[in-house]
Amino acid sequence: MSNSGYYTRRSAVRLLDKVMEDGRLLNDLIQSGGLSKLEPADRARAQRLALDTLRNLERADRVLQKHMKKTPDLHVHNVLRLATVELCLGGAAHGVVNDAVNIVAKNKRTAGMKGLVNAVLRKVDEKGQAEWDKLRVPRLPKWLRKPLAQAYGADTMLDIEAAHFAGAPLDLTVKEDAEGIAEAVGGVVLPNGSVRIADAGQVTALAGFKQGQWWVQDAAASMAARVLNAQPGETVLDLCAAPGGKTMQVAAAGATVTAVDDSASRMERLRENLKRVQLNATVVVGDVMAQEGQYDAILLDAPCSATGTIRRHPDLPFAKDGSEFGDLIGLQEVFLDHAIGLLKPGGRLVFCTCSLLPDEGEVQVEEAAERWADVTVDRDAVLIDGVDPAWITEEGGLRLRPDYWADKGGMDGFYVAMLRKGQ
Numbered sequence: 001m002s003n004s005g006y007y008t009r010r011s012a013v014r015l016l017d018k019v020m021e022d023g024r025l026l027n028d029l030i031q032s033g034g035l036s037k038l039e040p041a042d043r044a045r046a047q048r049l050a051l052d053t054l055r056n057l058e059r060a061d062r063v064l065q066k067h068m069k070k071t072p073d074l075h076v077h078n079v080l081r082l083a084t085v086e087l088c089l090g091g092a093a094h095g096v097v098n099d100a101v102n103i104v105a106k107n108k109r110t111a112g113m114k115g116l117v118n119a120v121l122r123k124v125d126e127k128g129q130a131e132w133d134k135l136r137v138p139r140l141p142k143w144l145r146k147p148l149a150q151a152y153g154a155d156t157m158l159d160i161e162a163a164h165f166a167g168a169p170l171d172l173t174v175k176e177d178a179e180g181i182a183e184a185v186g187g188v189v190l191p192n193g194s195v196r197i198a199d200a201g202q203v204t205a206l207a208g209f210k211q212g213q214w215w216v217q218d219a220a221a222s223m224a225a226r227v228l229n230a231q232p233g234e235t236v237l238d239l240c241a242a243p244g245g246k247t248m249q250v251a252a253a254g255a256t257v258t259a260v261d262d263s264a265s266r267m268e269r270l271r272e273n274l275k276r277v278q279l280n281a282t283v284v285v286g287d288v289m290a291q292e293g294q295y296d297a298i299l300l301d302a303p304c305s306a307t308g309t310i311r312r313h314p315d316l317p318f319a320k321d322g323s324e325f326g327d328l329i330g331l332q333e334v335f336l337d338h339a340i341g342l343l344k345p346g347g348r349l350v351f352c353t354c355s356l357l358p359d360e361g362e363v364q365v366e367e368a369a370e371r372w373a374d375v376t377v378d379r380d381a382v383l384i385d386g387v388d389p390a391w392i393t394e395e396g397g398l399r400l401r402p403d404y405w406a407d408k409g410g411m412d413g414f415y416v417a418m419l420r421k422g423q
């Protein structure tokens with residue numbers, strides 16, 4: 001790391017503090033300028049340091065416990081955690097330890113801890129790496145581990161945690177010619193038609209970005225629009241659409257799309273995305289519940305706990321505690337009922353969430369089918385390319401998990417189901 005290492009590391013620690021203290025998500029912090037004072041290369045490094053620390057937090061704490069009598073305050077603890085992860089992943093001790101000591105020393109509130117930070121990190125440097133290699137794969141915090149273990153069993157839970165720890169490759173959804181694009185970007189075509197790149201580097205520098213030939217979207221998330229299977233000329237309502245990964249798939253299929261989302265800033269990104277890939281949609285910044293009309297097909301990608309995306313967002317288990325999930329589940333139910341009301345007779349609706357919690361997937365669909373006498377779950381519709389029939393659940397939806405396709409680099413946790421309205 002260059003001599004800007006100090007500012008980079010201090011910024012990364014500040015991100016960690018805000019995730020853990022204020023429950024803020026890393027992406028939101030970065031998008032609202034959390035790293036704006038850094039040069040682009042240092043910004044990327046700070047983000048990577050924060051992500052590495054969160055992914056390895058349990059391991060860092062286990063190593064630190066051995067060399068400290070008491071847990072220090074959160075900020076000092078985060079300085080130690082970040083440095084421990086760097087040291088144990090092979091970082092050069094001189095820079096790592098000096099910067100950690102300076103971060104603590106230059107803050108009046110924590111200056112008195114600089115001796116401790118120095119002493120602890122010297123011990124971590126001496127012994128940490130040998131201890132590190134013997135540590136277990138980090139586990140999810142109890143509040144999330146418990147419901148997931150209940151849903152999937154203890155063994156699967158370990159597989160899911162291993163997938164979270166492994167992180168995620170970059171997946172692209174292509175407009176056309178997956179083989180050609182895979183060759184151009186040095187990737188492979190996945191069984192569902194997405195293109196996967198193991199070590200992508202800067203996304204905007206990849207072949208075909210400027211020409212709008214593809215967009216970034218996890219392979220699992222791309223399954224929702226594939227299940228919807230929009231046809232040219234159909235009217236499709238994309239509810240909760242921003243930043244538009246699925247809108248672009250539906251528009252690319254030739255359907256007439258209306259994309260709705262109540263976040264003006266996220267819809268600005270959707271507009272930019274549509275422009276880059278040269279596709280069209282009617283863009284509505286508005287509430288799901290305010291939508292009217294009748295559509296051939298609807299895609300509802302409801303706001304959810306996002307617990308399926310922990311591979312990419314290891315901050316989530318530390319920023320959240322599950323307390324807002326009840327409200328989200330309530331919202332999903334209300335949105336689902338409103339969306340069903342907007343279907344033409346004979347119309348179809350895809351409900352999806354990037355959640356691993358059955359309450360945000362299987363249970364929603366099962367209960368909606370009970371509430372609506374003229375709505376059925378179409379279990380054949382989810383059997384698309386790349387789907388193992390064993391992934392189809394009792395009520396007829398598709399449960400995708402991070403431990404699936406383990407040999408290919410996994411996939412996000414996701415749920416998709418197709419509901420059909422009677423004539």
Ligand SMILES: C[S@@+](CC[C@H](N)C(=O)[O-])C[C@H]1O[C@@H](n2cnc3c(N)ncnc32)[C@H](O)[C@@H]1O
Binds near residue numbers: 289
């Ligand atoms: C899972 S994200 C959507 C991702 C998007 N479908 C895609 O593929 O890129 C959920 C979205 O729901 C939107 N949302 C939340 N509450 C909403 C509401 N009441 N009305 C409209 N959109 C809402 C959020 O702004 C967020 O963009």
